Amino acid sequence: MKLKKAWLTAVAAATVWGAAGLGAAQAAEQYLGLPSYRVGPYAAGGTGVFGGWIDYMKLINEREGGVNGVKLVWQECETEYNNARGVECYERLKKQGDQQNVLFAPVSTGITFGVFERVPQDKIPLLSIGIGRSDTADGRVFPWVFPMIATYWSQASAIVGYLGQREGGMDKLKGKKIAVLYLDFAPGKEPFPVLDRLAQKWGFTTEKIAVAMPGNEQQAQWLQIRQMRPDYVILLTYGVSNPTALKTAARTGFPAERIVGWWWSGAEEDVVPAGDAAKGFVAGAFNPAGTDFAVIQDIQKLVYAKGQGDMQDPKRVGSTYYNRGVGHGIIYVEALRLAQEKFGKGKPVTGEQMRWALENLKLDEKRLEAIGAKGLMPALALSCADHEGSGRVRFQQWDGTKWVSVSDWIEPDRELVRSLVEESAAAYAKEKGITPRDCSKEQ
Template identity: 60%
Template sequence: YWSQNTAKIKFIGMKEGGMDRLKGKKIVNLYHDSAYGKETIPILETQAKMYGFTVTHIAVPHPGNEQQAQWLQIRQAKPDWVILRGWGVMNPTALKAAAKIGFPRDHIIGVWWSGAEEDVIPAGEAAKGYIAAGFNAPGADHVVIREIQKHVYAKGQGELEDKSRLGTIYYNRGVLWGILTTEAVRKAQERFGKGKPMTGEQVRWGLENLNIDDKRLKELGAVGFMQPLKVSCMDHEGGGAVKFQQWDGGQWKVLTDWIASDQSIVRPMIEASAAQYAQEKGIARRDCSTEK
């Protein structure tokens, strides 16, 4: 989430004409009032100091189906951008509320849990123009999705009752997890024995040694569908890039290529947080230099 948030600010900077143009801008962080929702407050505060913009954090109590007070506050604040860190019904409710006060939807940037069809279709016309982050591309026009249609659903073997969901955000996200899991097991078997059942520890090794490069993405039919990933003991993220997509009223349209996160901000914060947690819990740190 921290990495994604740095990519969001990069995207806003691109839209404004450069990161230097963020100075003096006003951004509202409309967040689900939970640990998940609050998670990006520290990174936003850090970026606000770096780039000179003002950030206002506004909480929405769960489940989020009442936001009149929050959007009154937003109308009064007159922000340039709103970051929507929502969940469930909070997302379409926010888009409807934005429409009521006339806030442009193309200046609302959602977290990826605010960026599926389920988040925009219930909002109707109010969702048109809304932008969200994503770590997988939408749509059925990807080789891997077409192959699933051809070899599974065309033969009546799929378990998805509503075939129209093929190519939707959540379906594609499931395919992405399937790729990562399968590739991790494959990698583990290369070391611990092909064709053998893998233990949890062995699959963890596989995950920590994933290297899904452009060549492998082409073999998987996933070029453009997901980003290349190179994971290690020291780097469990492996990529950290984000694509942005926009709802046109009927489907998601990809707006950008993969935008890299700013690890110069994120990594020191992660290491400091992890060190504090390890100290509080009495956890011994792994030494990646001793692992192969």
């Protein structure tokens, strides 16, 4: 028994596994490499997202014995949200024993760019939910990249759509002035093409104002905003720059109710440090906060009640970042189910099989309700040409203690966004000498 305990301790020290004990080691296992970030300036996002994802896999192992009897196992690699470390983790996680990693999801646009051209050669799908290059939604050019739920371009369009609703119609945006406060890194600039086209379409003006990373000094920017006197501020920031923005806005007299953020600025960790300055702030979300979802309650009952939860602070279960991670886990597990249905139940799938499953994944409202995730995420339907699958975003407002939903799922301007996606993807294909797939020939 002492030897057995020592062996298990050694395994736990080297890697984080979803299946524990010798019995699980003898069963079929599905390996996943997770490039997480639990330290550094963006640790709040990393611990929440990857904690929620891991807890969902623990739930599937506990409640169902895995996916069709295949236990879920995983190994983490700390990236610190650093691009170079992320690429190192990609290489380190590519294989575990004789199993290939079947999905790489760094939850970082920079790391996504860093491995972008590696995944086709290694045949490992790149999952970039809500991040990365928006033109990768065109699966004809980017067959191994999946910017699912809502790309930055769809998110930007949904934000403008939400502002149009607040004004009483999109035509009411004509003549409005909108300041775009962005963190000066790749994700902060990604929404610009859509915002520029929508400004031209609806007649509003934008002024883009950069914040140097990490964003803990913004006095000059908010003085510029006060002089500009905009109708709204769109906040494209992350980490410490979010509460800094809200506190500085309050000091300069700009109301939080007129600030609308993207999904990187809409977590509890973004508003609680800002105190009263955050009350009324609105942010986009495609995995809203809350514990009223059946799947979150199952995690509380079957994982945390047994002391097996990944979060050091169980109070974060149901938070925005955490629920976002559960959404990642749902997509991963549902794709595994679909791959097994096509390629054989009861055995691990390959990266190529996972790619097929992601491309054919459909999660309608009926299926979301069946897995306890109704309202936790929008319905999805991917295809050979469409690797986004939704584009919908809903908005929630901070009331001082919790996030409150203030909209239904808002559709992006699909025609405008898709035309931009295809235009950009075609330019990339021409530059790289890529012949786009003919989706009519894909099964």
